[in-house]
Amino acid sequence: MEKISVIIPVYGVEKYLNRCVESVVNQTYKNLEIILVDDGSPDNCPKMCDEWALRDERIRTVHRENGGQSCARNTGLSIASGEYVTFVDSDDWIAPDTYEYCMNLLYKHKGADVVQFDVMLASQYPVNIIEKEEVVNYYKDKDILEYYMESSTRKSGGFSVCRCLFEAPTAKRYSFREGKINEDMDYKFKVLRDCKKWVVSNQVKYFYWQEGNSTSSGKLKPRALQLYEAVEELNKLCQQENYGKIAYLGKVKLARTPFSLLSRIAVWGVEAMDEKEITQKLLKEHRKALPTLLGAPIPFSRKVLSVMFAVSFPFSKWLLSKFKSKVNA
Structure with missing residues (x-):
């Protein structure tokens, strides 16, 4: 045994x-x-x-x-x-x-x-x-x-x-x-x-x-920003593979990461950070990755939201807050 x-x-x-x-x-x-x-x-x-x-x-x-x-x-x-x-x-x-x-x-x-x-x-x-x-x-x-x-x-x-x-x-x-x-x-x-x-x-x-379901648990915390760095490392490994689809999937994962972090900010906000500064940094990466994201096999609704983030994140955040309040009503 x-x-x-x-x-x-x-x-x-x-x-x-x-x-x-x-x-x-x-x-x-x-x-x-x-x-x-x-x-x-x-x-x-x-x-x-x-x-x-x-x-x-x-x-x-x-x-x-x-x-x-x-x-x-x-x-x-x-x-x-x-x-x-x-x-x-x-x-x-x-x-x-x-x-x-x-x-x-x-x-x-x-x-x-x-x-x-x-x-x-x-x-x-x-x-x-x-x-x-x-x-x-x-x-x-x-x-x-x-x-x-x-x-x-x-x-x-x-x-x-x-x-x-x-x-x-x-x-x-x-x-x-x-x-x-x-x-x-x-x-x-x-x-x-x-x-x-x-x-x-x-x-x-x-x-x-997963302890509790409080609003604070959903806020983007400083350590969560290391997620982008981790995905960058993963993408480097994907690009080293002599197989096109693996390289493509690495790029898609990297493209989705700033969008995912921005989504959390839009819904929950941030904790112990300058929200404006963090948002601007993530938006810069998100806009660079947008073409890859739009061509990726993700739901159409997320593609629409990704474009909205790139065009006007404040409006997108306001819209999501309205939707969230209706869901929780």
Whole structure:
């Protein structure tokens, strides 16, 4: 029975840590190496990690100075000893049969390097899952990156490494960009680029904790601006591929990013930033990318809105606020 290394970066989540670790400890697949990487957490998490290590011999705790999630993940990767590697964020949780399900798919689809399952946003615990008929597809060669770029653009959470079980040698070949957010994007691209076969299931096995639905949670925060930088890195990788469609999909993703950020500003505003300055910077990039965006396979309504943003963002923002008030009325 192959061993799975589960890497869990831990920082400031004492309220949720036990829920996360319990979901991993109680997996129906038992041959696990659970690596808790305390990233210099200022709360009670370091003590909680040590207590978990005493309770379960499969758990290993590492304490390090705060460096961010990427550093913590890289620390976990450097010491992982399993044949397979996966990640869980410490405020999220997984279904009890997640890894058994993944291993069964690997046994069924011989030669697969990566298994991916579906995710669900959750604002309450526990959650009710609506059962859906299982659909499992697999991708090989150039189809892997093509599907990755297409599906990740369409669906939230598509870039996340937490929804995947990776073959360890391939996963450990690369590291996450440190000091940045959205580090999953280019890391997952590089790993999938080296894969021979990628199995993708529609079954929900991972639950992203999304606390509250307040207006402030939708505001564009300073760190969110690093998304554009992350997509630029991803686009560079796409342009290096000797395959026209991958390069095109990279350009489309880059073109959609300032539009996506502007949409959040239009609906929710910004937090702790100069809205006018940020908007002008994003509009400059958006107008440059507009021809690519208009030719992209996106809904017509978004193309109309993208033109409106380019022509008059203040009017577009006013119009969206009116629509939002009617929806919430």
